[in-house]
Amino acid sequence: MAEADAFIFAALQQSGMLEASFQGSSWSVSALTSDAFIAIVFQFLTQLQTSDDNVTFTLPSTLTNTPVGVAARHRVGSKLANILKELGYAGDCGYNHFLYPSEKETRNILSCFLSPQAAEAEDDKFAIIQPQSFLANTLPDVPLSLESVSPGIAGGDVTSGDIIMESVGSSGVATKNVAGEENFMQTQLSEETEEQALEQVQKQVDDTEHRIAAMRKVLDRERGELQQVEQHVLETQTTGQEMQKQLARQKQLITMLPQAQANIAKLESIFQKNAEKKAEIAQQMESARDPLLKEYAQLESQKSNRKARCRQLIREMKTFRSDMLELTGVIHSKMESVRALERIHERQLAKLDKKKDCQDEGPMTRNMYTARIMDIIKQVHKQKQDITKILDDIKGLQKQMNVASEKLKRTEAVAEDKLYTAASKSKTSNSGKSEAYVECYRKFAQVRELFEELIVLVGDVGKKENIARDLQNWISQLEARDSSSHLDKVLADLESVRHENGTLQNELRACSA
Template sequence: MEEVDNIIIHTLKNIGCDIDEEIVSLKQFTDEIIVKAVICCLEAITPGTGLPKILPASMSLRLRTATSIAEMIKDLGYRGDMGYQTLLYSNEVDIRRMFMFLVERLPRDTDKAGGHVKVKGRFEILMNDIRAKITNDLKKKWKPELMITDNIPFRSRSLTVPETFSKNISEDKKEYWNRYLLPITEQCTEQELIPSLIVLNEIEESKVGQISREESLHALNKQTNNISEAIDIQDINTEITLNKALNNTMEDETVEKMKSLSVDDIKNTIQSVTDNVHRLKDEIQTLDEELKILKRKETQILEQKKIEDELLENNVKQLKIKSRSYKLLPSKDENVQKLEEMIQASTEKLTNLANQWNKHRTTLIEEYRNLREISTLKDSESYKIEEEFEQEKQKSKELEKEIAIKNVLHKQLQDEVAQLSKTVNRFAYTHRIMEIIGNIRKQCTEMDKILEDTKQLQKDINKLTGKLDRSYVLTDEMIYRDAKQEETSRKAYKLLVTLHSDCNDIIEVAKQTGSIVREIRDLQEQVDTEKSYDIGARIDRITADLEQVRKETTTLQQEKMNRKS
């Protein structure tokens, strides 16, 4: 365990724990050093614990800090026995197990000076930046985006836009607007765009209020025309009639009259036009319904015609058959004889064809069976090949995944090796590790040899017991046969039975003694481990601490009484 202790002490020094050079094993650790090293490890794993690195003088405060440290170690996932007694009344085995757990939980790269983690790698830097950004955003108060108007002043600029509402526009202006006028996005900056558009909209609305009454009437007439044109027309004839009606109602003469009329008269005319439009729409709907009814009747008539055509074809066929039969009636005997000869010839032809078919059928069935067997064999072989191919494909995918994982691990290890300090003499550690691995391999080989010897011994024992049982059964049968006739054979049989039972008892006693010896060995090992814990010294320390706690309680009680008096 010296190598393990040296590695633990070296890592504790690297994370900033102040340990003397004289201390070379965990046996030499005192309570203060243990607590200091554990707190350094916890600070390196989870910074900001706020625990004191030195134990207080008061025993009650010591117990409280030790219990809090033990709880933090349990929260990290330590599964062993952990409490204040592990830190204050330390045992070498428990301390070594605890420090091994904490060293495994340490970050990969640590700063020797202060124990703060150096985060390296793009992914880790990105994750830390995201984490810091989220924490800063959570600390701020939330505001809607529309309320955030910091550093955005309301500055507008005059925009030049073509005057679409005016009529009298010169050709020069149009040519300027078409060729040389810049878009509004290029006439100002992005911050000035929305304020400039708002100001321009206000100016446009003020100009629109000054449009003459004639232009408003003209716009109103255009709206009525747009309303009439937006009506959905389904049929071509109805569309023509609707266009005629709209053209009759909205001629140029009526528009000139509307200019001289008042607003109420214009509204009345628009209402009459809309009524006419609705009336025409209703007429269109009625015509559509009548058209649908006529289409249904047409389909029914076509179906009836189809049925009558089929009946007519059937009647024509029957008529042809009957006309042929009527032609055969005058010479019926000759026709019957001819039909019988034709039937006989057809039957003979059918029998010949059947015989020929049976001859060919047997050969074809045999060929079919052979081909079927060959196809089944090929299918089974192809299925096996497909299964093997799928398995190989799956194995190749798994190997590719493993190779990718190992490549990533190889890169990480290379980065870690490059980041490690060159001053540390790692050859000694690697040499020690290789020696430990060699010793472990030797022990494994020796254990394998012992297991092989025990297996061989068990086989020999089983063979001998089987041989002994068979020989006992054989001798028992032979002596039992002779025991019916001879007195000596009877005595020999009794002695054989007693000898067999005594041997079984001896074997059972040997087994019990072996189990007892194993139990004694286990108990001796437990006793040795308990002796290594040095329970007596720990009990003495506990009693001394208990006396100190009692003294502290008595002094506190006296101080309390003095304050009351």
């Protein structure tokens, strides 16, 4: 960063854009203020406008000093930013970079528009060198050789400079051709050698792959043979152990042959001991059999109890179904009563409206209008309370139905499981009760299907009743919208309200005056 700041400082000093207060040696981009930055950019653009005729931008007309107001500074900053973008600056540039300059963006902008000046200065140094001085310095022998040329050739159409340039050009072309041919030959040779080396390497790779594949096959074969040998060794070990056992038995028999009487006595004693052990085991079995039989009897009783419980659950299911049907009837009756109450309420409201219309023959005042509105609001609140009560009753009934349906589902699942297990056991035992259990299970499945169909039918009936109620409400709403008979009264009320508003406004004006 210090090198970049030094380069920018030198370029600004050379171009004369830096003020006298910044001519010290401790100058840096971070110390550059907004006013100084705007002045430097403005000086650069003025120099560019005076030096280049192709520039088409227009600078701000009054910029002797930096603007004091924020709006003026904003305009100058946005104008300078647009000019820099037109000149080809590709970075982020806006009025914020001039009002609140940052070190990074300031360095980027200054280095961007100062680097072309340095490049132009270098180009000018090389442009100052004339072709004649370049030839005189590089080719000093050319003028001496030209003096010996005959005057006829010198006076011809071809000048000395053209002859020199042609000779230099021809020699350069010849050397370039030779060098190009040599380079082409070398590249061809190097490519051929590289191709040969690649072919050899590829052959070696193929050979190694073939060898690896063959070695893998050999390894697989040897592994299979090794496994076979291991299996054979295990088999031989097992046969050897069996033969050792047989040999030990035969040795015992051989040792027992010389003393046959003593061995027979020993065997008889062993037989008696085994008989005694057998009797003891039989007694133990008898003693252990009694609790098992008792446990079996308990399990049988539990089984009978479970069967009785299943029958009880079936009876409860039937009662739950009858209760559900009764609840559905109660719900329908409640809904019908709600509809009847709504109709009665509407009729009463209509009667009250008619009575009020008959009583209020004169024009309505503001108080009367507000009183009527308050009465309507009270009636709406009462209707809402009635509706909430009815909805609470419906929710309670729905909860009871849900509880009953869940209990019914549980009992159905338990009953189905028990009936199915009993039927399956009876089939396996081939007893006479199997047909009865199967028939009971079938009837149970039929009852469940009929109950599901009944629930679907009840739901359809409820949906149809809801649709009919919605249609009835829609018809009543359409009939209520026919308010053409009350239009005259509404217009009269509106006129009275306007008249009352006018009088109130006049009173307010009088009070304010």
